Amino acid sequence: MTMGYVLLQNLRRNPLRTALTATAFALPMAVFVIAISIVLNLAIMSQDLAKQLRAAVHHRVSFTNFLPEGMRSRIQALDQGKNRLTAVCGMRWFGGRVPGAQNIVQSLAADHDTFPIVYPDVAMSEHEIAEWNRERRACVVGKLIAEQYGWKVGSQFSLQSSIPPYQELEFVCVKIVELSSRQSVMYFRRDYLENSLEALGAGPGGCNVFWIRARDAESLLALQRDIDAAFANSPDETKTEDENAFIAGFIQAAGNIPGLMQMLAVVVVVILGLVGGNTMMMSLRERMAELAVFKAIGFHSLRVFRLVLTESVILAIGGAAAGVIPVWALLNLIPLSVPGRGPSMPLTASWQGAAGSLFIAALIGFAAGLWPAYQAMRLKTVNALRNIGE
């Protein structure tokens, strides 16, 4: 027998209480993994995006204002030697909808020549790039959209724009995009869109955003400054934001899901602390005499302190695991996506999320056990024995 064994046996003392506490830990902890996974995934995503060194150039007043076509060459002209700027890709919102369907597919027309250069993380193979350049109707589709509508590489479908002049265009899918930040967006060729606009007498259309890609982080900052300076005091004043700042605006306006998740995570931590503390208090109250005997037979106060504290931590980790592991396993089987504007928030389970949750649970168990453990340590053996004897 070891102290560890004694500890585990202690949890069996009141199985009902242990079960209730574990459940009261498991349920909020399930919420916690979900919340933390979303926050973590977004953090990982924004880290990945920062490495991509992209920035969005849009109209200063609103990105719903169009910037003229010619701006692309003027931006490129700011860095003739291409020492800082890798490429510029103009984009225009299409907002297409499968005819008859309710929801809008986030669809954007992009300059086909520079798209693969500005978005290497979309990971188009040589063959796919060749297809994209050859077929004017080519499009790359985010995995979630493709799954929703059952599209595969080679699928043909048409979308009707939800903005003027509301034209319907036909597309051919050349790639399904797996990249987590691009799973709910679709890109197609802007020359194809411009042709259709001209045919309807609505051209030239212009772009909502020019995405630029820089060679390094320093160049990106410099370019942001230079571009905004170059167009200052013109009708097309620009505002250049790096990709994360641009996305953050959407996330904030779409209800700030990460903010809500952080709030829920804090709430969960508070609840667990209270639940854990309560259980340890109650079990301590019933065990006063026993702990007094531990001390009488020579267990030092610190040992008793450790005993109670460890019990609290084990209970917390055990309970949390009962909530974290099923949710984690479930999310591994069926990855979800949280609805929202802008980038979708993939709710996939990462081992960091699960491990982090268990770690937090351990900390909570520790904190919740501190006060009861301190009381157990301070317990006056003589008094405790007397109270029980009576």
Place this chain on the structure above:
Amino acid sequence: MALPLKYHTRYLLVHRATTLLTVLVVAVVVGTFTWMSGFAAALGETLSVAGDPQKMVVVRRGSESEFNSALSMEDFNRLRQLEEIARDPETGEQLLSGEMLVQLQLPRRSDGGKTLANVAVRGLREVGAKVHRDVKIAGRFPGAGQREVIVGAAAARQFVGLEVGKSIALGYGGDRAFQIVGIFTAEGGPLESEIWGNVDTLMNAYNRNGYSSANLLFSTSVDAKALAARLEGPQIQLSGFTESEYWQKQAANIRVYLGFAYALVAFMFAAAVFAIANTMYATVAGRTREIAMLRTIGFRPPHILAGFLLESVLLCLLGGILGCLLCQAWLSMGGAMKDMYGATTFSTLAFVIRLTPMTVLFALLSVCIIGVLGAIFPARRAARIEVVTALRQT
């Protein structure tokens, strides 16, 4: 003969620490829940206020928001022919308002201006104020040809720089100063999140030559569905939605979002039930002999059962009240201002989260349910305690 209330309140005091911790668990869960209900209620209220049954929003076919819509002058003239449109009883003026919508980025007050929100700017003429009949203007309507705007009360409250007398920069290049000459309310509806100016002045400032949408009031004798069908028809070829239809659509994504959040809170509610059960089991276990004593002096099992249920509900109500107070404190500390995109627009709906009596009532009711659910099994155990065995027990 039921157990007196005092008996229970005294016990809640005896185990102060446990009572306090349990009450706090309930309070935190209820506080979160109340905040979210307040959120849902505020949003629902904002959107349902915009429910003028006689008003119709007309947009270009295929477009689902006024922002993405464009009406040419021919479209608008075709609309004019509709005899279903109501007329001003005094002047006989047709209550049809051609409007233009653009957006403006403004800093939020709630985070000290760190982040920007897209605020809708609507251009209309004075007839618009009659079409949007909920609107009450303090100040004057922007004059024709004048660079003037009025701002909605919600926008004024939530975004920086919208005060009467100040100017904001509008126009395609964001380089024309418009002076704020008034504030308007719309009974708390979504229009209050907007900024209004004269449509001709704004069209000029934004280099536009057509409307975005039209709003109209139709006569009471006209059926909304029939009118919508007529608008869709070959003659006019536009889309019309009654105002409530239009705004309810904007709430679609927010509902999904709230649904998700509610699901998560439901988990915490369940956790609270377990926490209560835990506390109540401990209470019952600690009082076994006492319950046996009560039984010997004549209390019957139903009394004991009811007594413990009551004790638990009392505990939970305490938590519920504390939770509502916590939520209110959070709201008054500045957590009340919220704004969100609609489902199909990229412009913001501003609203204020408030604790309505209904929300509080609902929270307290759910708290009682938590209390009963959590205590039912421990209370049954208490009621079933066998007198003889319990008294012999040490």
Place this chain on the structure above:
Amino acid sequence: MSAVDIDLRLVRKVYHKGRMNITVLDGLDLSIEGGDFAVIMGPSGSGKSTLLHLVGGLDSPTSGSVRVGDAHLERMSERELTAWRSRHVGFIFQMYHLVPVLTAAQNVELPLLLFRMSSAERRKRVETALEIVGLKDRMDHRPNQLSGGQEQRVAIARAIVTDPDVIVADEPTGDLDAKTSTEILQLLSLLNSEFRKSIIMVTHDPRAAGFGKRLLHLDKGVLERDERHTHPVQPVAV
């Protein structure tokens, strides 16, 4: 190993309850020879348990000295007292105070966890202790599977497993019937005679008192009577 004697000099114990001072022991002098079996009797509240706690190093006197063997308890810190108790005293209580989730053997093993000792060595000691109290066949039973008398035997085994010098017993038979009481008392006499343990026992039962070699009467913190039994009840081999 020679038996350990106990010596209390001018022991005062005062409790403070609010502004009130309760003097429980007032200048008590008491010597108990090594290998003695002293029984303390007296009315409720006379300070018997208090005296035991002082001898067992659970509590410290307000003034005066408590010496057990060569340990001066009144000079020891809380920490030192704790360490001393684990080696030199075995406690037996009226309510047994066994850990309900551990088996009899594990309960007995508990104090040994404080020693550097191989598990084989611990096992041997536990078996010996349980053999002495006659419960070797109940090693794997939990307290709730044992009778009151058996529980008290396990508690005695726990008290002797560390091979202490002194055994301190506070009303060890208070909760037991006459026959079981006799068995427990015979066991204590055996520990005293065969294993040379000094024993101090508090009891309200005059019959139990007959098992001791020396009988002390305490009243209001003062030793009233001190008599020596010439023919204590002889232990019967268990």
